[in-house]
Amino acid sequence: MAGVSKTTVSRITSGNFEYVTEETKAKVLKIIKELDYKPNALAQSLKHMKTNVVGILLSNLQNPFWATVLEGVEDTCRSHGYSLIICNSNEESQIEADHIEVLRTKQVDGIIVNPTMKNKLLYESLVNKKYPIVAINRKVDGVPIETVAVDNVKGSMLAIQHLLSLGKRKIAIIIYQPDGISPRLERIEGYKNELINNGVKVDDDFIHIVEDKKGSAKERVRKILLDPNRPDAIFSTNNMMTLEILEEIKAIGLKVPDDIALVGYDETVWSQHLDPPLTTVKQPAYQMGEIATESLIALINAKGIRQSHTTLLEPSLIVRRSCGSKI
Amino acid sequence: MAGVSKTTVSRITSGNFEYVTEETKAKVLKIIKELDYKPNALAQSLKHMKTNVVGILLSNLQNPFWATVLEGVEDTCRSHGYSLIICNSNEESQIEADHIEVLRTKQVDGIIVNPTMKNKLLYESLVNKKYPIVAINRKVDGVPIETVAVDNVKGSMLAIQHLLSLGKRKIAIIIYQPDGISPRLERIEGYKNELINNGVKVDDDFIHIVEDKKGSAKERVRKILLDPNRPDAIFSTNNMMTLEILEEIKAIGLKVPDDIALVGYDETVWSQHLDPPLTTVKQPAYQMGEIATESLIALINAKGIRQSHTTLLEPSLIVRRSCGSKI
DNA sequence: TCGGTTTCAGAAACCGATACCAGAAACCGA
DNA sequence: TCGGTTTCTGGTATCGGTTTCTGAAACCGA
Numbered sequence: 001m002a003g004v005s006k007t008t009v010s011r012i013t014s015g016n017f018e019y020v021t022e023e024t025k026a027k028v029l030k031i032i033k034e035l036d037y038k039p040n041a042l043a044q045s046l047k048h049m050k051t052n053v054v055g056i057l058l059s060n061l062q063n064p065f066w067a068t069v070l071e072g073v074e075d076t077c078r079s080h081g082y083s084l085i086i087c088n089s090n091e092e093s094q095i096e097a098d099h100i101e102v103l104r105t106k107q108v109d110g111i112i113v114n115p116t117m118k119n120k121l122l123y124e125s126l127v128n129k130k131y132p133i134v135a136i137n138r139k140v141d142g143v144p145i146e147t148v149a150v151d152n153v154k155g156s157m158l159a160i161q162h163l164l165s166l167g168k169r170k171i172a173i174i175i176y177q178p179d180g181i182s183p184r185l186e187r188i189e190g191y192k193n194e195l196i197n198n199g200v201k202v203d204d205d206f207i208h209i210v211e212d213k214k215g216s217a218k219e220r221v222r223k224i225l226l227d228p229n230r231p232d233a234i235f236s237t238n239n240m241m242t243l244e245i246l247e248e249i250k251a252i253g254l255k256v257p258d259d260i261a262l263v264g265y266d267e268t269v270w271s272q273h274l275d276p277p278l279t280t281v282k283q284p285a286y287q288m289g290e291i292a293t294e295s296l297i298a299l300i301n302a303k304g305i306r307q308s309h310t311t312l313l314e315p316s317l318i319v320r321r322s323c324g325s326k327i
Numbered sequence: 328m329a330g331v332s333k334t335t336v337s338r339i340t341s342g343n344f345e346y347v348t349e350e351t352k353a354k355v356l357k358i359i360k361e362l363d364y365k366p367n368a369l370a371q372s373l374k375h376m377k378t379n380v381v382g383i384l385l386s387n388l389q390n391p392f393w394a395t396v397l398e399g400v401e402d403t404c405r406s407h408g409y410s411l412i413i414c415n416s417n418e419e420s421q422i423e424a425d426h427i428e429v430l431r432t433k434q435v436d437g438i439i440v441n442p443t444m445k446n447k448l449l450y451e452s453l454v455n456k457k458y459p460i461v462a463i464n465r466k467v468d469g470v471p472i473e474t475v476a477v478d479n480v481k482g483s484m485l486a487i488q489h490l491l492s493l494g495k496r497k498i499a500i501i502i503y504q505p506d507g508i509s510p511r512l513e514r515i516e517g518y519k520n521e522l523i524n525n526g527v528k529v530d531d532d533f534i535h536i537v538e539d540k541k542g543s544a545k546e547r548v549r550k551i552l553l554d555p556n557r558p559d560a561i562f563s564t565n566n567m568m569t570l571e572i573l574e575e576i577k578a579i580g581l582k583v584p585d586d587i588a589l590v591g592y593d594e595t596v597w598s599q600h601l602d603p604p605l606t607t608v609k610q611p612a613y614q615m616g617e618i619a620t621e622s623l624i625a626l627i628n629a630k631g632i633r634q635s636h637t638t639l640l641e642p643s644l645i646v647r648r649s650c651g652s653k654i
Numbered sequence: 655t656c657g658g659t660t661t662c663a664g665a666a667a668c669c670g671a672t673a674c675c676a677g678a679a680a681c682c683g684a
Numbered sequence: 685t686c687g688g689t690t691t692c693t694g695g696t697a698t699c700g701g702t703t704t705c706t707g708a709a710a711c712c713g714a
Contacts, residue, residue: 005694010672019692040434042378043670046369046699053412053433061398062596067388074388083382083429086413088401102410105368106380243359268597269389273573275602312348330666337702368699371667618667 002031013039045107054296055085055103057096057113060125063239064268065285066114072289073112079296082109091212093118104131110296112136112271117180130304136292139182139310145297147310149294152183155234155281155315156190159263162317164198165235166324168261171195172224172231174241176212187237187265206231210241218244219305225252225260233261233323239268257324267318277320284313330416340366343537372434381623382412382430384423384440390566391595392612393441396463399616400439405542407624409436413460418539420445431458437623439463442508457631463619466509466637473626474637475619479510482608483517483562486590489606489644490560491525493651498522499551499558501568503539514564533558545571552579552587560588566595573601584651592644598604603649611640 002009007049011020012028031037045051056073058066070086077084085108089096093116100122110132115123117138124143125132136148163171173191178184192202208224210216217236221244224231236242242264249256256262256276264271267282282293291311299306319325330334331351338347339355358364372378382635383400385393397413405410412435420443427449431439437459442450444465451470453460462474490498500518505511519529535544535551544563548571551558563569569591576583583589583603591598594609618638626633646652 038432042373042434047672061394067394071388085410105365107369270597273601374702
């Protein structure tokens with residue numbers, strides 16, 4: 001159209017003005033503007049073997065914890081010029097594997113994954129192939145994969161410590177089936193640790209493992225509350241679970257914190273407005289997203305060759321009235 | 328590697344076994360498996376002029392309303408074999424325009440956008456170029472763009488009707504600056520409509536337009552509550568805003584609903600657990616995501632040539648105790 | 655046995671860019 | 685004026701696939 005070769009156009013669009021006359025440059029730029037011409041990123045990516053796209057695999061967008069993580073990831077991607085493909089595994093390993101395959105054929109430069117833990121061989125083979133991949137939130141035992149997670153033993157201990165300090169001794173924990181998922185295992189570990197550290201006997205009847213699906217916590221908490229040996233505190237290890245528990249406590253006609261104390265895991269903007277305002281373990285979600293993305297990009301730039309490393313972030317406790325604290 | 332041409336391999340990977348011996352096929356499939364070979368989607372897309380990727384532009388991932396919309400979009404994309412690139416405009420027009428440009432150069436097959444409304448010319452030019460694009464949640468006046476939205480006049484009227492039925496007459500509305508954004512304009516319209524329909528005079532002092540940023544509603548609500556002519560009900564037109572309002576009402580020491588009634592816009596899983604349980608206008612968020620995606624894919628399949636159409640979904644009212652209803 | 659059809663497989667063009675190399679024109683010093 | 689360098693531009697291969705075309709071999713009926 002401008003009567004020049006595509007080589008010349010390429011030199012101009014790529015900002016490499018080396019050896020191009022001002023005159024030709026102006027002529028071509030004018031036509032570029034007229035046509036609203038944009039280079040095809042697909043062709044560029046094919047040539048450069050780089051897409052500037054990363055993928056993220058999450059399990060639950062509804063949980064504000066993940067929405068916040070995602071925001072950290074998105075912001076960091078943007079500031080580094082990456083686009084983000086988001087995939088929802090719904091905690092199902094087959095969907096996770098499918099998504100990873102699609103992302104790889106789409107040649108994304110790297111993947112951040114909240115692993116379901118049921119595809120360990122897959123994660124391992126990716127790491128071995130020097131494919132940039134970062135695990136977020138969950139540690140994958142035995143696989144040398146770059147990881148960004150929060151110290152869940154610590155988080156759990158903070159919650160239990162708080163309950164103990166308020167005189168609670170019959171502390172129940174409700175948690176989804178661990179299934180090898182590190183945060184869940186660690187939260188149970190922290191729960192036991194802190195009880196033992198304080199000379200309180202761990203009573204297995206107070207450890208409630210429920211199915212990881214909507215409504216299962218609600219059902220279980222009903223039994224817990226109607227049991228003659230009712231606990232004086234419940235440690236709820238998940239955001240969404242906490243709502244079910246609250247609902248059931250109210251349905252039965254009990255009061256938090258007078259009849260039973262409650263600590264939740266994951267701070268949200270709603271926590272302070274619940275009835276009663278909820279004491280929670282807060283995790284640095286946005287920061288986790290940021291760090292995971294930075295790690296991934298570093299891994300991409302290192303072409304996957306980099307000593308794998310685990311970053312462990314610190315949780316904190318937000319004290320409100322749901323445990324009976326006078327603050 | 329298999330000693331055959333790439334043509335033959337292509338025939339096999341694309342499932343077009345026409346005129347390929349069982350023998351060669353088996354040989355090639357074996358090697359494909361050994362190498363864990365996956366065709367490069369970039370090259371396929373370049374050839375086919377189709378990426379099977381769509382982009383979505385949102386303004387706020389933290390708001391569960393959008394998280395739910397996103398889930399509807401993601402699920403629908405997945406079931407149609409599309410991947411989803413997510414972009415956050417943060418309600419800024421320049422970022423929105425930048426994202427749209429990147430998405431286009433990345434050759435995404437179509438875009439779903441919650442438009443900031445400050446790039447009308449851009450939306451229009453895309454529609455004119457037959458580029459598949461769907462507006463979600465907000466109507467773009469004067470641009471023939473495919474749109475999926477909720478009836479906000481109706482939503483507003485439901486809320487006000489409820490307050491009126493409970494005897495409230497001094498009803499304040501707090502809303503972010505409309506700036507030409509249809510849901511905001513419509514919510515004000517619905518507010519006025521319903522008051523007028525019921526013979527209640529519209530008092531402009533009760534219409535509170537605040538800046539669209541964190542904390543602005545909080546500041547304003549303080550003034551409202553301390554005013555001698557304090558309203559007996561507040562209609563909060565945004566999820567996040569509602570939390571600020573609740574916080575400030577409590578800070579001042581007033582009670583909901585005894586001292587003042589409150590209706591919120593957008594139902595969330597938290598609404599029923601707030602103190603008090605919140606009456607809200609519920610929007611079919613997931614469905615909106617689904618429909619928008621279906622529309623976009625239809626548009627893609629029609630190569631952008633299709634009569635633009637607006638789908639209007641129905642909101643509903645979830646009655647709880649925050650307005651004094653005895654239910 | 656021969657011509658025609660069918661079956662199989664590869665060569666080449668193409669998608670839209672970039673990179674490398676080659677060649678022409680301008681420039682410059684001897 | 686001439687050879688050598690510098691400046692500018694284009695041709696061609698390439699990324700990794702798909703598609704179209706072409707040709708060889710096998711098959712088949714007369």
